[in-house]
Structures are given as structure tokens and as C-alpha cells.
Amino acid sequence: MLEVLPAEVSIFEVGMRDGLQNQPDYLPAEAKIELINLLSETGLQKLEITSFVSPKWIPQLKDNLEVATGIKRKPGVVYSALVPNEKGLEDALTAGMEEIAVFLAVSETLNRKNINKTTDEALEAVNAVTSGAIAKGIRVRGYLSTVFGCPFEGEIDMGRVAELTQELLNTGAYEVSLGDTTGVGNPLQVRKALEYLRTKLDLNKIALHFHDTRGLGLANVLVGLDLGVTTYDSSFGGLGGCPYAKGASGNIATEDLVYLLHSMGIKTGVDLEKLMACSRRIEELMGTQLPSRYLRANAGCKTNG
């Protein structure tokens, strides 16, 4: 175990999208812009900044256009936004996005419940968005959700995961992020899943998106590292939550992830002090306390990290 570790890992920061959409309160556009500009200076190179989704679905991100056009774009940083459909793609193009993310659930039940489509129909719709974006020169990232378990279906067929991932890649996504949407995956399951997937797919095209809802987020990352996956999604401070359990944690915290990686000599390019300043600023703006362990350990004692 951990005989060979990646020298470098890429972090896809999803706090301003996945984190905020799971916070109950609305954060004004001006504050979002300030935070994205701050995040751009931490060394993070991939920032998901909003979602071009109907404000009826996610009112927290209703200011997507204002945010996407209001930020200062730092050279070398990739700014991405989630796009659920062709209307969203139009808006993302208007906002001048250079990268978008599309998403699809593996779970048939979830697709039926959420968008009243079969998974095949949902894939078709996603492929239309991807093709439309690629035609305009926009890079596309894919999300596959409920990969490690579905609140309705339970266990997920990895054959289907491999198939859908390959479909997303074939249509032009440069990478597919496999999501443990409700934080039910465990390290043994992640190992088995990745050992299977690497017989079907190039793991360099895979990112892992873990939630820390039951505390296993970083243990799952460790297995991903052991099997050579080099991109992980996380949220600064652990911003966000779980739609299925009030008060529970959502995305793994970027601070905890970065600390794990740096402590084992893996480079991320991220400055932990600057990153914690972003978390402290959003705590101040939202009047909340974020769950990142590393952040909490350094809240009262800045030299202790």
C-alpha cells in the first residue's frame, strides 16, 4: 500500500458551485466574486464558479451570469461552470465560459425522479450539450453521479459506470469525475471499483469526487492515490452539506485534502494559508463555521499546521 504515489495531484475546487448549492442561505454576487478572486490567488488551478441552471432549481446560484462576468480571470486558472441543458449552454456562452461541466446520474431511478428521463435519454441530452460546446471550442468535463451508491437503488453496477464514462469521453469530455454523491462509498469498494474500471478505461481520464458525509472521504482518496488517480474534487473549508441529512458534511474539504497530499510529499501548488483565508472569509460572510478539520485545527493557532 502506498508503495508508489503520484508526484503531483490536481485539485478541482467545487466549493462555489457544489458547496454553495447545498448551503441554505444566498450569498450575494459581490461576495461570490470576491471569494472566487481570492481562490484564484491560492494556487488552485481549476475553479468551478457557478451553475447555469434555472434559478427555480438552485436559487443560491441565480446570479450565475453576474458572477461569471464579474470575476477577474487569472491567467493559468481554468474557470468552469455546471451546465445542465442547452439553455444553460447558451447562458454559459453568453458569460464567456471557456469550460463547462455536464452531469449524469448512473442511477436510473434518480434520473427518472430528477429529470423524468431514462439514463439513456439523459445521456443523449448531455451528449447534445457536450457536442454543442465542443463545436464552439469550449472544453467539457463530465460528472457521473451516484457511482458508489444511490439513495434509491443502493449498489451500482460498475459495468454501467464504465460504459457511461466511456460515452461521455467519446462525445468529447476531457475527463469524467466519478461522484460519491451521498458519501456512502468505502475504501474497499473504491479499490474494487477502480481495479475494475482500469481494465476498461484510462484512469488518467478519471477524477474522483468524494463526499465526507460519513467521515470516509480522505480514506477513499488514499485508495484513489494508491491506484494512481491524480485529480480530486473538493470544496474549500468543506463548504456545503448533504441534501439528505441536515447538518452533515458534504464535499471533502480542500484544506484536509491538500494537507493529506502535502504531508505525503505530493505537490498541489496550493498555499494552505491563503486557502484558509478564503474559508475564514466565507465563514465571516455567511456567519457559519465550516467543517474542515485542518481549518478548525488552525482556527485559533495559525502556527500549528
Next chain:
Amino acid sequence: MLEVLPAEVSIFEVGMRDGLQNQPDYLPAEAKIELINLLSETGLQKLEITSFVSPKWIPQLKDNLEVATGIKRKPGVVYSALVPNEKGLEDALTAGMEEIAVFLAVSETLNRKNINKTTDEALEAVNAVTSGAIAKGIRVRGYLSTVFGCPFEGEIDMGRVAELTQELLNTGAYEVSLGDTTGVGNPLQVRKALEYLRTKLDLNKIALHFHDTRGLGLANVLVGLDLGVTTYDSSFGGLGGCPYAKGASGNIATEDLVYLLHSMGIKTGVDLEKLMACSRRIEELMGTQLPSRYLRANAGCKTNG
């Protein structure tokens, strides 16, 4: 990684000692007795219930005799208490303890600061307590602290860890728990430490005691499991904290540990619902919210685990 996992793991519950001594408030003896009795019914088989230490050092546990003699002892459950010196051993004998724990820091600086002794002098004092206990038919567990890093000395020499562990075992301790006292250990370091220690010691005589101060607790456990260590210390709900950082997490939470183990098919004998009832009860008694992720995920939604 994780090719071979233990079928069963033993959990040493330290919340009522290590947890409480790091909580700022005093919990009355009556409440402690209620909680220990509740913990006895969860399936946990090893409970550290107090410390026979001077109330000047740890006022939170000044009621050690009252607690140790007031609980209902459940057959099959081992009740243990920390004993720092010969005076403590006398008190533990008076209280009718059948098992005690002795402790020693690897760090020379910490021993000088805390007890004004060299490590060799501290070991001699610990050995006197161990021998005294063994002569009375009391089982002894050893703690070795600051094994994965010391706030004053930084990195710790594993040769010295092996040597001191062997000394504790030679004097009669049935097991030595290696402690990451300030939560600075990382998975790669734990792997290297255990790979070295297994060339010097029988890992069946070793327990691991991780703190989750920077979020790496369960990732470190995963490495321990991968290398065959089958006893882990934890605190129900994650009760406790870190003396070096206010608001930070201390011991790994027993709920998170049990969930990790059960999710990978490893038996513990612990009933998670009953365990969470203990955590909810102490939250109620202390007016606090405990940091266990699993507990928080199930706080509002009992069927979600």
C-alpha cells in the same frame, strides 16, 4: 492495498478518559456513571473509564473513585483506567480496577516538560507501576505517546519507539497503544513506521491511537488495517479535543471508525445506533455538539446510515 483485511477489529473506547480530559467543562459523576453504563450496552468490550491522576492536573476526572465504584460492571466488558504513578495505582486498587493503563512519551522534551524526568527515568517509574499492578493480578496496557511527531521535537526516531514498546511489553503490558497525540501523522509515515516496527515487534501486541485533528485519522487507520493491526483507540462522538488548538478535533470518533470497519465487512460487535445514543446523551448533558461525521449525518435522519 486492502488485499487482506482483518475479519474482526477490537475497539478501545477512550472517550470517558481521553475525551473528557480535553473537554473544558466538568461532567458530574452521576452523568459519567450513566454514560459508562450506556456504553457497556453498545457491544464495546473495552472501556477506559477514568484516570487516577491528581485532581490538580485533571480536575475533569477528580471523581475517579466515585465513578469507578459507581458503575454497573457488565460481564465480558473490560473496564480500564489510566494510572500515572504509584499513588494512582493505590487508588485504582482501592477502586477495584482489574485493568489499568500506564503511559510514557517517546519525546525526551515532553517528558522533561511534563514530569521533569528523562525518558529513561519516566520508563523506570512506569515499570514500577506496571510491576506493582501485575503483582496484584491487574492487567496493564501501555500507551506510548507522540509516536508520530512531537510538538517540540518534530519527527520521532522509530528505533526508540520499538525499544520503548518492547520495554513496556517486557515488564508485563499485554499491549502497547502507539499514539499520534497531536494528530500530525500521515498515512505514508504510518506505513513506514509499521513496516519498520513489524521487523522488531509482534504487531499483535500493538494498538493504534490516532487523533483526527487535521482530518487524517481514518486514512491512518486504513493503513493500520492494511498492515494487519487489529486494535484501535477512539472516542464516542469524537468527544474531546486537542490541547494545542481550541475547537480542533481530538480522538477519532468511534462511530466513524465503526462505520469504516462495518462498511468493509470487518466485525466490531458494536451496535451503531446504541453508540450514537450515547453520543446524543452526552451532547445533551454537556450542551455541546460532537464532531463525528457519521453522528452528524444521522442526527436528523436516523434511517440514512
